[in-house]
Each structure stands twice: as structure tokens, then as C-alpha cells.
Amino acid sequence: MFDVIIIGGGLSGLAAAVKLSLAGANVVIYEQAPRLGGRCYSYIDETTGDVVDNGQHVLLGAYHNLLHYLDLIGTRRFLKNEPKLSMTFHHPENGRGKFEISSLPKPLHLTAGMLRFKLLSFKERQRLLKVGLELNKWNDDLEKKLRSLSIEQWLIRLKQSEEARKCLWYPIAVSAMNEIPEKASALLFARSLKAAFLGKKSDSAILIPTIGQSELYVYEAQKLIEKHHGKIYLNSEVESLEVKENKIIGVILKDGNLIRAKNVISTIMPHALTKLIPNPLKKEQPFSLLDKFETSPIVSINLWFDKEFMDVDYIGLIDRNLQWIFNRRKLMNESALVGKSTSYITAVISAAYKLVNLPKEELITLALKDIHDTFPESRKAKLLHSVIIKEKRATISATNEVEQLRPSPGTPIENFYLAGDWTNTGLPATIEGAVISGFKAAEMVKS
Ligand SMILES: Cc1cc2nc3c(=O)[nH]c(=O)nc-3n(C[C@H](O)[C@H](O)[C@H](O)COP(=O)(O)OP(=O)(O)OC[C@H]3O[C@@H](n4cnc5c(N)ncnc54)[C@H](O)[C@@H]3O)c2cc1C
Structure with missing residues (x-):
């Protein structure tokens, strides 16, 4: 007993x-x-010999x-603690832009981060502040309103342009919620943003194993x-x-x-x-x-190349099949790595409804296209090995x-x-x- x-x-x-x-x-x-x-x-x-996560x-x-x-x-102690949130995004036409929380005191840290996000026009950046203001006035009425809205509907109501949604909010939302913004709950997303940005400053830090x-x-x-x-x-x-x-x-x-x-x-x-x-x-x-x-799938594409080409720890991709690419070789503790001379990256696709049933070869072709466009240097690198992990029921649908x-x-x-x-x-x-x-x-x- x-x-x-x-x-x-x-x-x-x-x-x-x-x-x-x-x-x-x-x-x-x-x-x-x-x-x-x-x-x-x-x-x-x-x-x-490398450690692969599911x-x-x-x-x-x-x-x-x-x-x-x-x-x-x-x-x-095995978490890498970024002192402040900093996310680099790659836009197909406009190149890179960084969304970075500044070292100013709260809530200016977030305001300054929004105003400096170069992938958007200055007017669009100013409008990002509306989201911060909305979260700041959190009360029962707001919860009730958010309960019936999708993330897309909420952001449109807050006058977030298509570009602002595509370049900042959606890449964050899809990975945080594992659901597409047209379907995902505005309430859950708003709560996650509030927990990350309106609590202690350290709450917004990204921690990577x-x-x-x-x-x-x-x-x-x-x-x-x-x-x-x-x-x-x-x-x-x-x-x-x-x-x-x-x-x-x-x-x-x-x-x-x-x-x-x-x-x-x-x-x-x-x-x-x-x-x-x-x-x-x-x-x-x-x-x-x-x-x-209902549940929602995540596809992870692990790729090994003979040369290093990623100059960042991780990057968010806008308007592509891959959503985030992580440089596992850089992020992982030395002792966890064996093949140090090669590059090892993981690309993630959350809410991967459209891609989860594609065969391995097609997924690799799609991934290589996105990687080559984002990191032109990668065209010179030879793909040595690949592992694809499909989690069909990764999470419940949010x-x-x-x-x-x-x-x-x-x-x-x-x-x-x-x-x-x-x-x-x-x-x-x-x-x-x-x-x-x-x-x-x-x-x-x-x-
Ligand atoms: C690919 C992927 C990426 C993710 N990324 C993130 C992320 O970046 N950040 C984040 O916070 N979360 C992320 N998540 C979500 C996170 O992994 C889950 O929220 C968490 O692992 C769920 O844990 P759990 O214990 O609730 O459920 P589970 O991990 O599903 O545990 C339930 C266990 O029960 C066992 N079981 C089932 N039926 C029986 C039975 N009849 N008898 C005995 N055992 C049984 C199963 O085998 C399983 O081991 C991700 C998930 C996936 C799949």
C-alpha cells in the first residue's frame, strides 16, 4: 500500500x-x-555523439x-541566463532586427525596447506601446474581453499593423502558445506577456538549457x-x-x-x-x-554541417517555414558535446499543422532553403547528418x-x-x- x-x-x-x-x-x-x-x-x-532534445x-x-x-x-546552474531579453529576427527583405529589453528601469525597459525595434516604422513602433498599456491596466473586465478573442483579433483591436504582427508578435506568440494566432487564446497570450514583462525585470530573461x-x-x-x-x-x-x-x-x-x-x-x-x-x-x-x-504538433529539425555559419545563439525567422533556429553547438555546455568541429543546429516549427506529415526529405529541403536565405554563408557548408522529431501531440491547442x-x-x-x-x-x-x-x-x- x-x-x-x-x-x-x-x-x-x-x-x-x-x-x-x-x-x-x-x-x-x-x-x-x-x-x-x-x-x-x-x-x-x-x-x-551529440545530445538531442525531443x-x-x-x-x-x-x-x-x-x-x-x-x-x-x-x-x-545548467541554465544559460541571458542578462536581458534579446531576440534577433530575420526578415526576408529587410534583413535583421533586434528586439531587446533595455537596461532602463521598469516599465521604460520595455518601452525603449519597442521604440528601438528597427524592422518596423517609427509609427508602428509607437503603436507597440498600446499592448504594454493594455497589459498595465489588467482587471476583470479586460480578462473577460480577452477570453473571447483570438490573438489576431486582440492585436488588430490594438491597432497593431500587419507588419508588427508578422515581425514581432506572431513569432513570439506561435512559439509561446504552440498555436496559430488566428486560433490561439488572447487571454493566455496576454497573461504570458504580463508575467514576462510586467513582473520583476529578471522575469523577462530567456533561460536556455x-x-x-x-x-x-x-x-x-x-x-x-x-x-x-x-x-x-x-x-x-x-x-x-x-x-x-x-x-x-x-x-x-x-x-x-x-x-x-x-x-x-x-x-x-x-x-x-x-x-x-x-x-x-x-x-x-x-x-x-x-x-x-484538441492538440497541436511541433516539428524539430536537427541538422549537422561541416562548418559553423550561425553568428547568433538563436534567431527568429519571419515569413518562412522555420520559425526559430538555435545554435546548439554554441548553447550547449562543452561537456555535453562531442562533435565540436561541426556545426549543430535545431530548427523549430510550432503549430506545425501544415508540415507535420511531410516526409523527412521534403522537410530538409524546406529547412535548407530557409537556412541558406537567412545565413548565406551556410551555402558553403555541407550537410552531414539530420534527425527530425515530430511531436504530433506536443501540447493541447491553446x-x-x-x-x-x-x-x-x-x-x-x-x-x-x-x-x-x-x-x-x-x-x-x-x-x-x-x-x-x-x-x-x-x-x-x-x-
Ligand atoms: C517539441 C516540444 C517543445 C516544447 N517546447 C517548450 C518550451 O520551449 N517551453 C515550455 O515551457 N514548454 C515546452 N513544451 C511543453 C512541455 O514539454 C510540456 O508542457 C511538458 O513536458 C508536459 O509535462 P507533463 O508532465 O504535463 O506531461 P507529459 O510529459 O506528457 O507526461 C505524461 C507522462 O505520462 C505517461 N503516460 C501516459 N499514459 C500512461 C499510462 N496509461 N500509464 C503510465 N504512464 C502513462 C507518458 O508516457 C508521459 O511520460 C514543449 C513540448 C514539446 C513536445
Whole structure:
């Protein structure tokens, strides 16, 4: 008999397990995959020896819960902390422009950053300030208004020109939300902007991992949980919940074993959770809503060349198939790298509905075109190796409709709690949201 069974060993499951283990609970994680980390993992590429992430993750200083988690497991030092937010964008006709938060005190830091963004006319830059002003007057009425708007509708109402949307807001929005601006929730985006720009100055800092994601988020958490006598079982799929009179008594694994516990936390995505719910309970909320969640894909294209050609750590591409390119060779800690003489980059396409089903060769052709146009020097570099990772269900779709469906941790089943980035965290589906949800579920168990 365990105190707590945690279904799923992604970041929300690990965060819950770390908190509960530290509080002295007897915890067990069942994870169906052969590894922990869920949608956030890394592995060593056999051809090059380099660490490949399933998708480049970018964190913000505003991710306070995630940073607390990293402090608990002792890996925060592996984040590269840019002192201030600075993003370079490449425009097909107008070349490069930098959006950079200045060192002036808040809120002038943001104002100055907007006024200096050279890819827009001065009038367009002045209009960027309208977004800052709107966020500054945050209240219930604004939340209510944003709840029914898409990002595109919101920005048009704030008189953001097509160029301003295309050159600044959309590249940020698509990667932050993993959804296209025509569909993505204005409320979630506005909340993310507010958290990044209107909190402490350090909240807007971009933090980039310098080691693989499994090393950063998983291995030390696993050690901590096991040190506190927690158990972790991989390749162990939970097949159903054992519920008697609205009380959970345990879970049944695929091998038929019933494992008993005083509490169960599910951290798995809605499409997986719905399969575990006993039939009579399927009609009750939130379980009746689980099959209404939609998801959005991310494609990551990892490329190795015989020459270095990127002169920046990362760059946002405007009006192209690739949205961001990261210079992994530059960003990663030396010890995580083997093939130092080659260039290693990762290109990311979020909300990749149109491209996710293309074959590898076509994706590489599209990627090379964008890379050659952005970095002309790259035409002289020879492509040595490539790895494409398609995460078809990378996150839930961050629309206003889906936002209405996201449940809180408590359920109609006593002592059964929900966590995961898709639950109601108030944020888009991010690792900060995953950790918040894991911590919340752990608090509910404790109380
Ligand atoms: C390519 C990509 C890029 C991303 N980029 C960013 C980024 O830049 N910044 C950011 O903040 N976030 C990013 N995210 C989102 C972030 O990775 C997720 O929000 C986070 O990892 C979700 O964690 P989770 O624990 O909620 O869910 P998951 O990671 O999905 O964990 C659930 C676990 O449950 C397991 N499971 C499922 N069913 C069962 C079962 N029946 N029995 C046992 N185990 C089961 C699964 O195998 C999985 O390991 C990105 C995601 C992807 C895919």
C-alpha cells in the first residue's frame, strides 16, 4: 500500500513526486515509456555523439515554479541566463532586427525596447506601446474581453499593423502558445506577456538549457525520489483505475496487477486519461470533457554541417517555414558535446499543422532553403547528418474553447487528483504549467 501512486513520469509527475517525497510520503511512479521525462527528454545521437532534445525548450525568468523545482533537484546552474531579453529576427527583405529589453528601469525597459525595434516604422513602433498599456491596466473586465478573442483579433483591436504582427508578435506568440494566432487564446497570450514583462525585470530573461533535457529535469529528480524510498517503474502502463463508491483504491497495470494506494495523481494527457476512467464515471465532469481536447504538433529539425555559419545563439525567422533556429553547438555546455568541429543546429516549427506529415526529405529541403536565405554563408557548408522529431501531440491547442475545458486538480473521485500541463494552470501548456500542476496536486494530497 503506497501513500501516493503517480501515473506518468513527465515533468508534472516528477514535480509532484519530488514534493511528496520531501514531505515524507511513500510514492510510486508508473510510466508507460522506457524513460522518464514525457514530452521533455533527450538522448545521445549515435552518429554524432551529440545530445538531442525531443524539442528545443526555452524557459523564462518568470517560470518561478520550474526554477524552484530545479533548485530542489540541484540543476538550476545548467541554465544559460541571458542578462536581458534579446531576440534577433530575420526578415526576408529587410534583413535583421533586434528586439531587446533595455537596461532602463521598469516599465521604460520595455518601452525603449519597442521604440528601438528597427524592422518596423517609427509609427508602428509607437503603436507597440498600446499592448504594454493594455497589459498595465489588467482587471476583470479586460480578462473577460480577452477570453473571447483570438490573438489576431486582440492585436488588430490594438491597432497593431500587419507588419508588427508578422515581425514581432506572431513569432513570439506561435512559439509561446504552440498555436496559430488566428486560433490561439488572447487571454493566455496576454497573461504570458504580463508575467514576462510586467513582473520583476529578471522575469523577462530567456533561460536556455546547456545540457540535455533528461539531465536537466529527470536524472537528479529520480535520484531524489529514490533516496526518499520512492519507487519508479518504467515500461509500466496503468490500464484502469480501481474505484469503489467514488473512492479510488488503486490502479490496475497492463500486466493485470492491482496496486493499492491511499491517493492517486494522474498526470497523463486527456486522450490517455479517458481510457482509464470507469464507464459509469465517464459521464461526469471533468471526465466527460476529456475527448474534446484538441492538440497541436511541433516539428524539430536537427541538422549537422561541416562548418559553423550561425553568428547568433538563436534567431527568429519571419515569413518562412522555420520559425526559430538555435545554435546548439554554441548553447550547449562543452561537456555535453562531442562533435565540436561541426556545426549543430535545431530548427523549430510550432503549430506545425501544415508540415507535420511531410516526409523527412521534403522537410530538409524546406529547412535548407530557409537556412541558406537567412545565413548565406551556410551555402558553403555541407550537410552531414539530420534527425527530425515530430511531436504530433506536443501540447493541447491553446484556444479559448479548450481553455473552458481545462479541469482543476480535484475530481468527483475522492483521493484522485489531476495534474499535467493541460489542466487549469492559467498558462499555456508549458513546463512551468506542468510543474505548477504537479505541485498543486501534491498540496491537495498533503492537505
Ligand atoms: C517539441 C516540444 C517543445 C516544447 N517546447 C517548450 C518550451 O520551449 N517551453 C515550455 O515551457 N514548454 C515546452 N513544451 C511543453 C512541455 O514539454 C510540456 O508542457 C511538458 O513536458 C508536459 O509535462 P507533463 O508532465 O504535463 O506531461 P507529459 O510529459 O506528457 O507526461 C505524461 C507522462 O505520462 C505517461 N503516460 C501516459 N499514459 C500512461 C499510462 N496509461 N500509464 C503510465 N504512464 C502513462 C507518458 O508516457 C508521459 O511520460 C514543449 C513540448 C514539446 C513536445
